[in-house]
Amino acid sequence: MTTLRPRYSLARDWLPILVCGIILFVILPQVLSSFQINLLGRFLTYAIVALGLDLIWGYTGMMSLGQGLFFGLGAYCFAMYLNLEAAGKNLPEFMPLYGVTELPWLWQPFHSPIVAIILAVVVPMLVAGLLGFMVFRSRVQGVYFSIITQALTAIVALLLVGQQQLINGTNGITEMRTIFGYKLSDPNTKLALYIITGVVLGAVFILCRFLIRTRFGRLLVAVRDDENRVRFAGYNPVAIKVAVFALSAGIAGLAGALFVPQVGIIAPKQLDITASIEIVIWVAVGGRGSLIGAILGALLVNTGKSVISSARPDIWQFIMGGLFVGVVLLFPKGIVGAIRDLLKRFKPNWRMPASPNLEVETTTLAAGEQQ
Amino acid sequence: MELILSQIFNGVSLGSILLLAALGLAFSFGLMKVINMAHGEFIMVGAYVTYFFQQFIAPALGGENAAKGGLFFILSIPAAFIITGALGYLLEVLIIRRLYGRPLDTLLATWGVGLMLQQLARSYDSRNVPVTSPDWLNGGLMISDALSLPYKRIFIIALVVFCIIGIYYYLYRSPQGRRTRAVMQNREIASVLGVATRRVDVLTFALGAGLAGVAGSALTLLGQIGPQVGTGYIVDAFMVVVLGGVGSLPGTIIAAFTIGIFNTFLEMSTTATLGKVLVFALIIAFLQWRPNGLVAVRSRT
Numbered sequence: 001m002t003t004l005r006p007r008y009s010l011a012r013d014w015l016p017i018l019v020c021g022i023i024l025f026v027i028l029p030q031v032l033s034s035f036q037i038n039l040l041g042r043f044l045t046y047a048i049v050a051l052g053l054d055l056i057w058g059y060t061g062m063m064s065l066g067q068g069l070f071f072g073l074g075a076y077c078f079a080m081y082l083n084l085e086a087a088g089k090n091l092p093e094f095m096p097l098y099g100v101t102e103l104p105w106l107w108q109p110f111h112s113p114i115v116a117i118i119l120a121v122v123v124p125m126l127v128a129g130l131l132g133f134m135v136f137r138s139r140v141q142g143v144y145f146s147i148i149t150q151a152l153t154a155i156v157a158l159l160l161v162g163q164q165q166l167i168n169g170t171n172g173i174t175e176m177r178t179i180f181g182y183k184l185s186d187p188n189t190k191l192a193l194y195i196i197t198g199v200v201l202g203a204v205f206i207l208c209r210f211l212i213r214t215r216f217g218r219l220l221v222a223v224r225d226d227e228n229r230v231r232f233a234g235y236n237p238v239a240i241k242v243a244v245f246a247l248s249a250g251i252a253g254l255a256g257a258l259f260v261p262q263v264g265i266i267a268p269k270q271l272d273i274t275a276s277i278e279i280v281i282w283v284a285v286g287g288r289g290s291l292i293g294a295i296l297g298a299l300l301v302n303t304g305k306s307v308i309s310s311a312r313p314d315i316w317q318f319i320m321g322g323l324f325v326g327v328v329l330l331f332p333k334g335i336v337g338a339i340r341d342l343l344k345r346f347k348p349n350w351r352m353p354a355s356p357n358l359e360v361e362t363t364t365l366a367a368g369e370q371q
Numbered sequence: 372m373e374l375i376l377s378q379i380f381n382g383v384s385l386g387s388i389l390l391l392a393a394l395g396l397a398f399s400f401g402l403m404k405v406i407n408m409a410h411g412e413f414i415m416v417g418a419y420v421t422y423f424f425q426q427f428i429a430p431a432l433g434g435e436n437a438a439k440g441g442l443f444f445i446l447s448i449p450a451a452f453i454i455t456g457a458l459g460y461l462l463e464v465l466i467i468r469r470l471y472g473r474p475l476d477t478l479l480a481t482w483g484v485g486l487m488l489q490q491l492a493r494s495y496d497s498r499n500v501p502v503t504s505p506d507w508l509n510g511g512l513m514i515s516d517a518l519s520l521p522y523k524r525i526f527i528i529a530l531v532v533f534c535i536i537g538i539y540y541y542l543y544r545s546p547q548g549r550r551t552r553a554v555m556q557n558r559e560i561a562s563v564l565g566v567a568t569r570r571v572d573v574l575t576f577a578l579g580a581g582l583a584g585v586a587g588s589a590l591t592l593l594g595q596i597g598p599q600v601g602t603g604y605i606v607d608a609f610m611v612v613v614l615g616g617v618g619s620l621p622g623t624i625i626a627a628f629t630i631g632i633f634n635t636f637l638e639m640s641t642t643a644t645l646g647k648v649l650v651f652a653l654i655i656a657f658l659q660w661r662p663n664g665l666v667a668v669r670s671r672t
Contacts, residue, residue: 063478140662143474146406147609152651162643277482321485324480324483325466328470328480329466
């Protein structure tokens, strides 16, 4: 560790992105079937959420169990637009069933796709910002934060189930036919959605990488490692934490908006606690505190899930449970961390380690006790 | 008037169930800062112990009508305590002990264990199964024509009172409890003074798990049980712990009954879901005022 600042080179920074871009956009569409492209497109939206979670968990040390909720809120926002487009001049198909005769005011903004996308990002950001402000201001830390975000997720899921007239309750929003006038069932539309998702993933990745290299990024890590010291140094940890929580929620909402046209359904069940914790395990498997790791984990776990659970759904639950236990006990730094450790063994001082220090949580815990 | 009385009774009843589910959590959380996400599944295990007692022990106790007599039910409560307690012991020794000082990782690992336990139950039988309540718990105590308090709910309240008295005697009147409180207050000093802190940890965790088992047994009185019987209560139980304050028995008790009563009254005046949302909002608002919960334990760490 001779230099404090890791060396950034143009080749090392951008070449891998170019290679991934070529693989994603040129090679894979040739090789995979339309069904597989659609599936991969869905996994790419998961990778976007994982990036958001990595910012708040891997870098800032706060395990949010609300990412599934933010993802779902984004998905609902965009689903409402798709639903309205499918309905045309009529009411969404489920509303007459519950005796609704007029479009509720909540639905009005979703006639416009642009507004729908903006709301898909802004609504989760507002929810996260508000909850974050309340929670961080009272210095709720560590596992408390996880429990409270988890409770929020559970309660919103419940709330959505109860709103039958507004958003079709448990059944969710399912009636979607076209997007911007293109048929959703058309393979070309699916390919286009896949490519858009890939581009957004790349953009979010570049944004996150930019952020963690700025002063803001260093502050995130500093908050994780010793929040009190950050406070004593004159920064306001509450503002930093609210900002990163809102940002990660916005990223999750954007991913949700990309998810829904590729799947064609969003229901309250898809944003319950289980979904949120699964997002955590993707990042844990890939390697927390590494952006590549977050993407890798999301893609690998979901590929495994779709391969195994289509054959033996009961087995998958055991594997999933084992994954939680195994990763935490054996590979706490995830795949990327394990590879880094391996490389370090052969090439000492190869590069400044950017992986998080796992003793961190002890210090946050101690800090929590000192209040 | 009778409506209010019956709502208060319902609130106390809900609070007692929440308390039963939360006691074990509060124990392990207060002592070890461990979030046990498998707690809901421990509750499920307790419920299934009672179910298996009905299926296998009740016929052995006395033929056809044994289930209605309820002896099996009474016997199954301590059995559920012991069996889930043993499970908790195993979980602590095999996993939690290795994650000491990493509370977020413990949360993930215990969630994994919960997933596996739930799938195990689902592989056995994914349907919900009924447990016959003892005859003497059917019906209710008639206060007036319009107000009757079901015996089942009174039984659960009595069971909670029994558990609390038991915990009180354990914590404040037994040598092991004294050691537990010492570790809760200051782990390092307790260890220096010769308390085997790891042993306290594992016993406390097993005790917390055992209480989950008792909660599971009690839940069989209120409806059918299935692989997901515990998950419905777990989020509320966590809120009880957060509201009550870490490691404080009185705090947990007050928090459980407060949430129970608020919940029933808000649900009565609004809707079931809106009531829950309001309770959550109130808890967040309360934490603004007292971030450490109702009763904060003073400790020097």
